Amino acid sequence: MGKNALGTNVVTQIAIVVHDIIKTSQAYADFFDVEMPDIQITDGYDKSEMEHRNNPSQARAKLAFFDMGSLQLELIEPDHEPSTWREHLDVKGEGVHHIAFEVNGMKAVINDLEAKGMPLIQKGEYPGGRYAYMDTEKELKVLFELLEND
Secondary structure, three states, X not given: OOOOOOOOOOOOEEEEEOOOHHHHHHHHHXXXXXXOOOOXXXXXXXXXXXXXXXXXXXXXXXXXXXXEOOEEEEEEEEOOOOOHHHHHHHHOOOXXXXXXXXXXXXXXXXXXXXXXXXXXXXXXXXXXXXXXXXXXXXXXXXXXXXXXXX
16 A cells, blocks of 8 residues: 555535625535634735646635634635636535645645646745645545645
8 A cells, every 4th residue: 555645534624616605605504503714815925825727826715613623614606707716606506615734744745746747836934834636536526725734
């Protein structure tokens, strides 16, 4: 059996892109009988240094996070700037965008996945860490997000 390129098999998060984060957040809150989380807005390029398909992007998104025990459910409402979130919403509509894994040594994990034909399609910084979306759809039928916290 080969080496696990991620260094983990623990799913941290499942994310869903939506058209209306307020409406969908409220629906989840009502369904699970939990409080609706605060809506956050991603940082602009000056802080996020976001790149989409190797180009700087001004894309931003509204985010809502539901802690569901050992797993986090993330809702994403993207703006209209270039991003993998916007692409998903425009091409596939609302639905599961990615599953996320916390990794150590993100650059090495990205290199390993790219060597397996799974290229980096978006990356950026957030307070306390960084993320990268890898194009794992052909082989694994969903995008993988790598999260690395400081």
